[in-house]
Amino acid sequence: MESTSIYAALAAVQSELKAPKGQMNTFGGYRYRSCEDILEAVKPILKAHDLLLTLSDEPKVLEGWHYIEATAKLESLDGGCISVKAYAREPEQKTKMDAAQVTGTSSSYARKYALNGLFCIDDTKDADTDEYHAAEGRNPAGVNKPQKQPAPKREAPAPKRNAPAPKSQPVQEQPFICACCGKPLQPVTYKGRTVEPAETAASTKKKFGRILCWTCAQKQPKEG
Incomplete structure (x- = not known):
C-alpha cells in the first residue's frame, strides 16, 4: 500500500x-x-x-x-x-x-x-x-479548417421609374473604299486645305464613275 x-x-x-x-x-x-x-x-x-x-x-x-x-x-x-x-x-x-x-x-x-x-x-x-x-495528418486544432465562403453577389439596382430613355448612339458611317486598290479613303491635303474622304468619294464618283482614293485617282488616264 x-x-x-x-x-x-x-x-x-x-x-x-x-x-x-x-x-x-x-x-x-x-x-x-x-x-x-x-x-x-x-x-x-x-x-x-x-x-x-x-x-x-x-x-x-x-x-x-x-x-x-x-x-x-x-x-x-x-x-x-x-x-x-x-x-x-x-x-x-x-x-x-x-x-x-x-x-x-x-x-x-x-x-x-x-x-x-x-x-x-x-x-x-x-x-x-x-x-x-x-x-x-490533421491540423493543430484537430479539426478541419472552415472554408472561406464566397461573398454574395450584388444584384444590379432596378431602373428608376419615369427615368429618361438613354440617348441613342450616333450611327457610325461606313468608310469609303477605293474601287481600284481596295483601301479605305483617307483625308488628304490639297492646296493648303484638308480634303475629307466623303468629298474625294463624291468627286471621283462623278468624274470616273466609281469611288477612288486620291492616289488611284491621280493614276487614271486624263481625258482628251
Whole structure:
C-alpha cells in the first residue's frame, strides 16, 4: 500500500507547479508547453519535497497499430509510489524523419501527457505541436479548417421609374473604299486645305464613275 505522505507531497507539487508554455506553434500562431518545459519547471519542486520522478517508454501494438506507452512514476523516500500512463501512436511515415526520429516524437508526446495526468496540468485549451499533428495528418486544432465562403453577389439596382430613355448612339458611317486598290479613303491635303474622304468619294464618283482614293485617282488616264 502506498504511503499517505506521497499523496500529500504530490498535492503540494500540483499546487506549486507553474509549467510555462515555452514553445511556439508556427502553423497556428499560439504557444504550448512541451515535455521539456514541464520537467524544467517541476524538478526544483520535486527536490524540495524529496520526490523522485522517472519516465519510461514501452512499445505496444493494439489492433495492428504501433503505440508508445509512456509511464511517469513518482516515488517518495518512504517507499510510496504513484504512476500514470499515456499513449501516442506512431505514424506509418513522417516526411524528413527516419524511424528513430518518428519514435522519439511519439515518445515525447506520450511523456508530456503522462506528466499532465500526474501533475494535473490542464492542456484542454492547448492545441498540439506542429510535428505530431503532421504525423497524424490533421491540423493543430484537430479539426478541419472552415472554408472561406464566397461573398454574395450584388444584384444590379432596378431602373428608376419615369427615368429618361438613354440617348441613342450616333450611327457610325461606313468608310469609303477605293474601287481600284481596295483601301479605305483617307483625308488628304490639297492646296493648303484638308480634303475629307466623303468629298474625294463624291468627286471621283462623278468624274470616273466609281469611288477612288486620291492616289488611284491621280493614276487614271486624263481625258482628251
